Amino acid sequence: MPEPITDIAHLGHVELLTPKPEESLRFFVDVMGMTESGRQGDSVFLRGWDDYETYSLMLTAAPQPGLGHAAWRTRSPQALARRVAALRAAGTEVAAHADSFGHGEGFRFRDPDGHVHELYYETEWYQAPPELRPALKNQAQRYPARGVNVRRLDHYNCLAVDVRGMREFLAAHLGLRCTERIEMDDGTEVGAWMTATNKSYDVAYGKAPPGAHGRLHHVTFALDSREAVLQAADTFLEAGATIENGPHKHAIQQTFFLYVYEPGGNRVELAHAGARLILAPDWKTITWSQAERARGQAWGMQMSESFRTHVTPPLPKG
């Protein structure tokens, strides 16, 4: 049995595209309670108070909403070199990317569905300005006590026309382990949750209709308690944000969740996982059947129709 690949340390940041950059920025700062930590070109960089790097969200003005790219930090420079070499050996085109805000040289590639990933190792640790310095030195930044108080980036979720192929690609080349998946009665894989860490997932893929490549389903930030997620629902209600689903508990992965749309149209999730961690290095993938999936969420809720149809950029009509 080959040894597990442990080269990816964690998801570092995601780039969200927004056609309403000003409104999106206000939402992430005022409502989500994030902090702006830089600007570059058409992008603003944002962070939760516990993100150790300079930022975890890159917000970029664009004609359409969606995912710009997702960036993964490797465990070491050697690990970075190994992953790039492995991708190239498998025929994947990998392009070096310099001048990134807040981190060193990156290597970008497209996964089989067309989503852009970046790998990097060198990074800048966040240095809080005096007014944002925390009382406890083991914390990156002062707890803001504003809006939703997003703690850190948790994961993101995309669609893929070929979920199974995507899962196999990410396992083979990045070493992501699949913790849970959904397989329909006809054998089609329609969902896969994968992790590089002890979190039960860092990225997930759902099924896209034929030809609808590169869609983002949502980006997720972590909160410290289920009560904080409930408070967030009230904050969204007062802010006039569109709550789509939740708060409720997923059956798959058991995450306590709340989905909202940011002004640019992208779905954003707030989540709390309790003390759940995947500690087993050889975790046995949980496979949910079509019938099990049909039962809805943990306590019986059925997601709204929009949860299946609203992605960014939008699916073609019909």
Place this chain on the structure above:
Amino acid sequence: MPEPITDIAHLGHVELLTPKPEESLRFFVDVMGMTESGRQGDSVFLRGWDDYETYSLMLTAAPQPGLGHAAWRTRSPQALARRVAALRAAGTEVAAHADSFGHGEGFRFRDPDGHVHELYYETEWYQAPPELRPALKNQAQRYPARGVNVRRLDHYNCLAVDVRGMREFLAAHLGLRCTERIEMDDGTEVGAWMTATNKSYDVAYGKAPPGAHGRLHHVTFALDSREAVLQAADTFLEAGATIENGPHKHAIQQTFFLYVYEPGGNRVELAHAGARLILAPDWKTITWSQAERARGQAWGMQMSESFRTHVTPPLPKG
């Protein structure tokens, strides 16, 4: 720069020695809400509802309380072989240990302070009997709704006469990373928190008086929320258990904690870490000074005198 060692997957179980085995068992089952999953010789095996292996707590009748051993699961068979070889190469005596309940061949050794560690890879996944089968298939066992409802083992904490030496030993031979430590004005290291995972610590060491080797400070189980820790305080109060310190929030590591004595005399902690994880593969160790340490816990609480003096087995008088 050498690559980080990632051979240890996680802390698997701890063995607690108790001079009152019946009372200790009742405490862990009735008050802590754990489940008995086996017996062997003078030992009873117990588990939280989310521990994926057969057990996380081995309770062994003994003349004195304390830690029997702590067992770490490696990431692969190869990783196990590598660690054993590295320990032996460094002159540490390592003994193969067969016939362990619930896992395959182990390798035992003593750390510089005399605490016994075991490394193993092969393990038995818990198979819940029908009456304990969970409603959701991604969960090891039914949530008990009894007592404190301990979720899983979290970490353990020992004393060492030479904390710095201990930290260096565990880093060199097991690859444990030090996330936080305390250094007194005279340069003495009096505390070190180390991790093999994305948890901020899996084991910690405090300073023992000269000659007082092999002491256990406490064993910790994880709960799902700070509210659950508060509920546990009420449950302990009603059960007549001795609450020693908390609930409160540690400054170091920011864990929300509650300490209690189990009937055998060992200190047990319940903890919730919120969404805190150490994701950085190159986490910069936080060093707390003597003055910072003197400020007490996060919100100002000072631990009771017993927190410094009560360990198992007890320290010599004077």
Place this chain on the structure above:
Amino acid sequence: MPEPITDIAHLGHVELLTPKPEESLRFFVDVMGMTESGRQGDSVFLRGWDDYETYSLMLTAAPQPGLGHAAWRTRSPQALARRVAALRAAGTEVAAHADSFGHGEGFRFRDPDGHVHELYYETEWYQAPPELRPALKNQAQRYPARGVNVRRLDHYNCLAVDVRGMREFLAAHLGLRCTERIEMDDGTEVGAWMTATNKSYDVAYGKAPPGAHGRLHHVTFALDSREAVLQAADTFLEAGATIENGPHKHAIQQTFFLYVYEPGGNRVELAHAGARLILAPDWKTITWSQAERARGQAWGMQMSESFRTHVTPPLPKG
């Protein structure tokens, strides 16, 4: 302006009828965490750990599920006499009822929809047996740390063919104040929430179809936190109980709720109100319009169809 009537102190207990008395009893004891405090005839008496009287739930074997009666404790003997006199003066038949378990002489009458109410003043305070004595003397009974850990009775909810008439009857004769109500565009009143205390409601009435008198919608018990309600959802899930709606937050009254069916078929709600109290003695009734009501619950959830159709005893078909 006449002075407000303050003669009713609080809702004392409700009698639930169940065609499955053994299963219902097991549900309330094992899953809800209530304590049996007595038996009389076909009835078992149950209590939450914070109910100060002997019981708050009377469970009576019957061919059909539903509400047996609801009992209100008055503020004084004089208040009891006043209410009985007022009811009789208004032509309501009031029957003295002796031999009640756990309280003194009661006076029973039917409201305009046929629901039976009882008024009483003398009552027995619960005396916990030694094994159920609490650690803190200002608490009626030990916190059980079992199942859902129901704290106390909160309120009940019935249907009435004429909601407006019901509200006026309860205001005139019991002095219940209406805190919130729903009025449809055609002027029909389809919901009314009324209180005798600082709780925002002790009883509520929804609209019944013509001729469908005496229906119970649900009985509600209070928990100490929203987190406890979420934990209850997991406990119900593991126990195989039918979760109907929630957890979610009501728009009306803002209660955090969870609805489940007990084995006899009656709907039971768990609720937490946060720190919400109605302190104003002249609270201005909130009236929700048809359009406002159609928006669903606080964070957007729409109740299941069964929430409108499932009552006990069942409505006639068609």
Place this chain on the structure above:
Amino acid sequence: MPEPITDIAHLGHVELLTPKPEESLRFFVDVMGMTESGRQGDSVFLRGWDDYETYSLMLTAAPQPGLGHAAWRTRSPQALARRVAALRAAGTEVAAHADSFGHGEGFRFRDPDGHVHELYYETEWYQAPPELRPALKNQAQRYPARGVNVRRLDHYNCLAVDVRGMREFLAAHLGLRCTERIEMDDGTEVGAWMTATNKSYDVAYGKAPPGAHGRLHHVTFALDSREAVLQAADTFLEAGATIENGPHKHAIQQTFFLYVYEPGGNRVELAHAGARLILAPDWKTITWSQAERARGQAWGMQMSESFRTHVTPPLPKG
């Protein structure tokens, strides 16, 4: 047996005196999350988002910190007249007080220890300006999602040289019921908790040294969960506020508490009571003995020395 007096509806507001009016105002707005609703002379009026009247806190510049007065709303105009008449009949001087901000004619008097109380009935309901209008119409004001998010005034706590006399005075003239009290072995009453509502206390008195009249111990605001109290502790920590005691759970009244000093020197408490209510109209006062009191708070915490010595205005030295 005479009927209970139910003339007092609830505590309406408290006036805090502060020698640092600007810093105090910033603390209550920025850290406590309260809203300024008016100014008059040297006073600023503040409110929690759920206070239904215009304000619950009057902050008045003064040379020394302390309590200006506490105001109680009666249940009706008739109730107001009755209480004033009863006080005067007992020889208490009562002065009509016009021109109060936000409420109608008040009647002020001093209790036996010299604390000023005011009774009033007519009041102004808060009308939120457009930017503070809540999403749900049964709420006074938008949830701020800022700082501690204080919900409403809960109670206040003073010292009295003669606690027993104070309790008897408030019971006789205002109808306040004593829910819990402390009596020392020598018969001295050193604490009394009294209520006009279903809350377990609206005001409490502790023992003052001889001659030290008119001291304030603290003013308390209610939060919606224990988790919110814990979040508040972090917010105070980051804001540099002085946390004095807690978070912990009182043995007496079982309130979950957190004490902090506002910049003017007054102690402020945040509290959550869970679902605890005093529903019994004839609640049997709980009396705690000297030994019971010595055991500390519910889970064993001992209050800091300052909790006994720090009051406003300060006690004379020695």
